[in-house]
Amino acid sequence: MPRSSKRSSRKRQSLHQRMVGWMFRPTRLSGVAMLLMAWLCWPILKGQLPDLEDREEYRVTAAQVTVNPPPRWVPENVAEKVFDRAGFDESLSLLDPRLNEKVAVAFHTWPWVEQLVQVRRTWPAGVYVEVVYRRPVAMVEVVGRGYLPVDRHGHLLPEKDFSPADIDRYPLIGRITTVPTGYQGESWGDPAVAGAAQLAALLTEEHDGRSLWQSFQLKRILAPRRLSVASRPDQLQFEIETNGGSRIVWGRPPGTQHPGELSVEKKIARLAEYQR
Known part of the structure; x- marks a missing residue:
């Protein structure tokens, strides 16, 4: 066999040995095992964790929605009337990624609202809504x-x-x-x-x-x-x-x-x- 072929073969064997040695070190094997164990146990662990959506500090009711004050001809309790008309439950989740969208649609379709200006979340649990009212x-x-x-x-x-x-x-x-x-x-x-x-x-x-x-x-x-x-x-x-x-x-x-x-x-x- 030519010398050049022998040298190439030895280099490949050496590279393979180094890769195997790097991958199968005890610390790395332990890390992989821990990740695999966490992945397998996550469904069980998730069931044991508290559901934050049900906690009071993460729920938004009509009373926690602040709306810019209506003029005298608009009915009182704006947020409550909007929630009732939209068919919302007693409260909404502050963790819901579509919370702003849901509140925006509810206010935009309320007959007394001419224009929706903004909807933003506030802390502690709350939502601020600004609208232009119809006259x-x-x-x-x-x-x-x-x-x-x-x-x-x-x-x-x-x-x-x-x-x-x-x-x-x-x-x-x-x-x-x-x-x-x-x-x-x-x-x-x-x-x-x-x-x-x-x-x-x-x-x-x-x-x-x-x-x-x-x-x-x-x-x-x-x-x-x-x-x-x-x-x-x-x-x-x-x-x-x-x-x-x-x-x-x-x-x-x-x-x-x-x-x-x-x-x-x-x-x-x-x-x-x-x-x-």
Whole structure:
């Protein structure tokens, strides 16, 4: 056999011996045995460990959810109502990786929430939630159903949260021939309701504790008598009825870019002149 082949064979044997010697040292064999034993015993050990999810300090109830304070028109006990509506158990686990997601969905779908700003965990066990609440701006007159509240976007609000006395506190929206197509917290589905709600939001905005609606003694916003389902709110012409029964042509709702339409400021100035 050539010398070079003999030297290569001896090198391979030497490398093999070193590897075997490194792997089968007593300390390394002991470490491998301990890891194998831990792996085999883990199911048993896991069953003996305390379940942290059941411990009180790792549970979150509605009372431990802090929400930014609601305005006066939103029902009290916001977190409790959200938990009840979402069908949550008495408490949620703070260790649940989807906790924030579950709380976020529950608040986002609550009819009184217009926008979810943030959800974050706090310690000790708790959750902080910040939302933008919906503001009721009008009551829609619906034949056979009475008066249904809507926000500034024309989204339906829970009627059970309003009393009969609230009907006189908000502008009325008349000549509506449709019924809501969505659930509470969702769009009415009628461009006339959306446009009238925009107008009501403008006129009920308070300045120094009083709104233009109150100052001008207005009562009802009247939708167009005829409109297409495909119509956009900014294409519709609205009238306003005063407490005395007079009617004022307002025109298109705020925000319209229609050529020749008077600005909101000029329309308000005309309303002021009419009241003199």
